[in-house]
Structures are given as structure tokens and as C-alpha cells.
Amino acid sequence: MELILDRLTKQYHNKIAVDCISLNLHKGVYGLLGANGAGKTTLMRIICGVLKADSGTVTYDGVDVSSEAYRAKLGYLPQDFGYYPDFTGMDFLIYMAALKGLTKIQAKRKANELLELVSLKEEAHKKIKKYSGGMKQRLGIAQALLNNPQILILDEPTAGLDPKERVRFRNIIAKIGKENIVILSTHIVSDIEHIADTVLMMKDGRLIYQGKWQEKSGDLEEFYLKQFEED
Ligand SMILES: Nc1ncnc2c1ncn2[C@@H]1O[C@H](COP(=O)(O)OP(=O)(O)OP(=O)(O)O)[C@@H](O)[C@H]1O
16 A cells, blocks of 8 residues: 655646655555645645646556546545535435445445444434534545545545534544545644644645654644744
């Protein structure tokens, strides 16, 4: 299980959003930290194959990001995920499962299993427009897991969650990260300091820090703020 980013670069007009990023990722939770505009979304969209890099490659166990085989291993929750407000959580998952090629029976079984995982079983037959922000995010994670992905990409998944929802969310991610590669982006240090096995920090399109973060390394928030002090 190895995801390799090799010298990824992406430029918009005269702005370099991702600047020669190389990384080797294995099983575990990666917390991608960076201020607004650091390039997190651009990088994640490249890893998902939604956006093509100007140069560089993304491969998973040797399979290129542009291939169907790669996509089959990928789960993605974008920043602005479009839900269908009049669908129930269950209908939505079954619909998304059909789009991903599951049969009706598979879809039903998987939807039930995932609703359980994200603690939405009781709300499964409620319309999404009645869901709280946290419930929607959990449903978003569930849809990203429909194809049993080995790579799970979550773009700012904790935005707008209350503290209780954050804890619940962390527990779900920690569980998934035991067996898979999970990359989640945020600009909130406390979202990742307790669950990320590896901290990645981006600034101006570059990776300025990568590594484990433990108590003895000091205060992550302090370190993070220091990187942005001159701004
Ligand atoms: N489609 C685009 N056209 C032009 N510039 C863009 C485009 N998308 C992103 N950018 C610029 O590229 C840089 C990186 O943006 P990106 O969205 O990847 O950052 P981010 O770290 O995800 O920020 P945020 O947390 O605000 O989403 C920013 O300066 C942004 O303005």
C-alpha cells in the first residue's frame, strides 16, 4: 500500500498553487495543515484525479491516477459536496452506490453497514435537509467509503462541526486510518493533532513540514503559527 506523489506542480496563470511536491504515503492518517490558499485543495484534487497536474505523477502501487483501477481504490469527500436535500440518508447512499456500480443488493447492504459506522442508523430515513452540518459530513464520509477505498481524501471535513461532532468524527477517521491511507486537510490544528499519524504542512504551494508529531515535539499549534509568523 504505497501512494507516491512525485514532483507535483500546478500553476494557475501566474500563481503556483502546488510547487514541486513529492511524498510517499502508507497506511495511516495524514493531517494536511495550511492557511487558506496554501494549495491544499489543489493538491487533493490532483491526488483524486479531478485536476491534472502540470507536471509530476501520482501512482498507487504503481497504478497511475488517471486509470480506472486507481479510481476504484479512491474515496473522496470534496469541500462543497452536493447533497440532495429531499433524499433520505439511505436513499442518497443507495443512489451513490448505483453510480459507483454496486448492485441493488450490494448497495442496500453497504448503505446499512456505513450508516452504522457513521452513527446515522437512526436518521437513515430522515430527509437530508433535516440533517445538521455534522450529520451531513458523516453522510459524506459514508458515501466516500461505498467502494471500500484504500485511499480516502477528505477536504476540510470538520468545517462547521461542533465540538461533540468533532470528537465523533475523529473516532471514525482513526478507525478507517488503521487499514487505509487517509488524508484530511484543515486549517485547524486541533482537528488533527490527536489523530494524524503524520502531520503535513503546506505554505505557498510547498510542503514545509512532514513528520510524526508527538507531545515531546512541543506544541503543534505554536509550531504551526511560527511558520506563518512573517505573514
Ligand atoms: N481555478 C483557479 N484559478 C486561479 N487560481 C486558483 C484557482 N484555484 C485555486 N487558485 C489559487 O491557488 C492557490 C491555492 O488554492 P487552494 O484552493 O488549493 O488552497 P487551499 O489551501 O485549499 O485554500 P482553502 O483552504 O481556502 O481552500 C490560491 O492562491 C488560490 O487563489
